[in-house]
Amino acid sequence: AAKKAPARKTAAKKAPAQQAAQPVADAPATLEVRNPGTGALVGTVPVTSADEVAAKVRELRLFQPEWEAIGPDGRKEWLLKFQDWLIDNTDTLADVVQSETGKPRVDSLIDPAFATDLVGYYARRAAKFLADDHPSPHSPLARVKKLTTVYKPYPVVGVITPWNFPLAMPALDVIPALAAGAAVLLKPSEVTPLSALEMARGWAEIGAPPVFAVVTGAGATGGAVVEHTDYIQFTGSTATGRKIAVACAERMVPYSLELGGKDPAIVLADADLDRAAHGIAFGGMFNSGQVCISVERVYVEAPVYDEFVAKLTANVKALRQGIDGRESKHDVGALANENQTNIVQRHVDEAVAAGAKVLTGGKRAGFGTAFEPTVLVDVDHTMSCITEETFGPTLPVLKVADEAEAVRLANDSIYGLSASVWTGDKDRGERIARQLNAGAVNINDVFSNLFNFALPMGGWGQSGVGARWGGANGVRKYCRQQAITAPML
Numbered sequence: 001a002a003k004k005a006p007a008r009k010t011a012a013k014k015a016p017a018q019q020a021a022q023p024v025a026d027a028p029a030t031l032e033v034r035n036p037g038t039g040a041l042v043g044t045v046p047v048t049s050a051d052e053v054a055a056k057v058r059e060l061r062l063f064q065p066e067w068e069a070i071g072p073d074g075r076k077e078w079l080l081k082f083q084d085w086l087i088d089n090t091d092t093l094a095d096v097v098q099s100e101t102g103k104p105r106v107d108s109l110i111d112p113a114f115a116t117d118l119v120g121y122y123a124r125r126a127a128k129f130l131a132d133d134h135p136s137p138h139s140p141l142a143r144v145k146k147l148t149t150v151y152k153p154y155p156v157v158g159v160i161t162p163w164n165f166p167l168a169m170p171a172l173d174v175i176p177a178l179a180a181g182a183a184v185l186l187k188p189s190e191v192t193p194l195s196a197l198e199m200a201r202g203w204a205e206i207g208a209p210p211v212f213a214v215v216t217g218a219g220a221t222g223g224a225v226v227e228h229t230d231y232i233q234f235t236g237s238t239a240t241g242r243k244i245a246v247a248c249a250e251r252m253v254p255y256s257l258e259l260g261g262k263d264p265a266i267v268l269a270d271a272d273l274d275r276a277a278h279g280i281a282f283g284g285m286f287n288s289g290q291v292c293i294s295v296e297r298v299y300v301e302a303p304v305y306d307e308f309v310a311k312l313t314a315n316v317k318a319l320r321q322g323i324d325g326r327e328s329k330h331d332v333g334a335l336a337n338e339n340q341t342n343i344v345q346r347h348v349d350e351a352v353a354a355g356a357k358v359l360t361g362g363k364r365a366g367f368g369t370a371f372e373p374t375v376l377v378d379v380d381h382t383m384s385c386i387t388e389e390t391f392g393p394t395l396p397v398l399k400v401a402d403e404a405e406a407v408r409l410a411n412d413s414i415y416g417l418s419a420s421v422w423t424g425d426k427d428r429g430e431r432i433a434r435q436l437n438a439g440a441v442n443i444n445d446v447f448s449n450l451f452n453f454a455l456p457m458g459g460w461g462q463s464g465v466g467a468r469w470g471g472a473n474g475v476r477k478y479c480r481q482q483a484i485t486a487p488m489l
């Protein structure tokens, strides 16, 4: 007992010093934003506290009814003004995207262009998509009733986004929710919050009603968004998506989860191999492989395997990697953060240790977080580069005996976001597409589903729950359905 007493005293003495090391309650916490290609500090943003998130949601609730009341045509005016603002500010927006992601210029320009396209699509079509439905009665008794389905927006939608397209990802989900008549609280990734803040600046600059706000911070701020909003639109990793699903279930709040992927590409012996080798190099390396629908596994029929691998490797070797200014000089830039680079290196190292061969790349590129575009062969289906999402510039290629083996291996994944099939026979391609466990399949192409908002974009299995876009569903998902019956006469 005599020994224990001083120990307690020491602990008691240390306590004030430990307390002093904690941030003072009213000191605003901040996050630094760095260009991952250069390490340069490009911005500092506040960490929004849970109380501030709650207050923001209360504020949005006040303005939402009027936003809903002006109807889709009233909202269209504001959305088209916002589209003009995006067009007028494209270069500035690309600067911001580039500074916080380390992307090449050409990739940074995709963010504002993609957002601009989507705003026009939903601004012009929301009225049609949200119009009441009048289904026909199916029984004689119901024929005396007028039947109506009404689409009424959730008051406040919470949108939580990742870092890979820091302007496009937010816009692609915020805009349909606004078009539906909801107010939106956006929580962008803590790695790339600046582009989302630009969006908020644009919304304020055009003088639009205050029904769109951005809060910044990491998981805790995201958790508060989930805690206070009425519908959660989440894009990010499967691990975080699972946590959000649990939190939403607790509150009985609906959600849509757009999660990770491990997209297979199937190259059949009758394919145009030049086209396949170009498309798959692009699909694997665009945005340094940091696209949820990047090609992450390639299955090639044995008779064309050697020829295809030679063409693919040549294309990947030809890519220029570096840091761009406003001029487009490079095809591949940096990865978004160090954590991402470590995952890519681990997948390559584990594959090599288990017998895979690196045909090109395989190591860091020598600046910032960048990793060299990499082609791996002699890969098997137990390696982490096949079983886990890499989200980096690697293309593991496997030889398969035939179409049946390609389909079996493509489906051997917990993910099911999208896939591609490369064949000289498009009917055969469509037949194979229907056998694949994937939310989207592109024949002789990559990403073409992504640029068609009339199609749903959603993952199967661990790649997601629900979908974004898909024409009318893209705005109806942000609405509650109300059934009204009234007498015919």
Ligand code: NAD
Binding pocket: 160, 161, 162, 163, 164, 169, 187, 188, 189, 190, 217, 218, 219, 220, 221, 222, 223, 226, 235, 236, 237, 238, 239, 240, 241, 243, 244, 258, 259, 260, 261, 291, 292, 389, 391, 417, 459, 463, 464
């Ligand atoms: P992440 O899951 O780490 O973070 C995503 C967002 O969730 C961030 O804003 C983060 O701050 C927030 N967050 C983290 N913990 C949270 C919590 N407990 N509650 C609420 N919010 C929380 O993902 P990431 O690393 O930013 O993004 C990469 C992932 O995103 C990849 O898996 C990629 O495939 C996926 N992605 C999917 C799509 C799609 O449409 N399916 C599109 C782009 C990216």
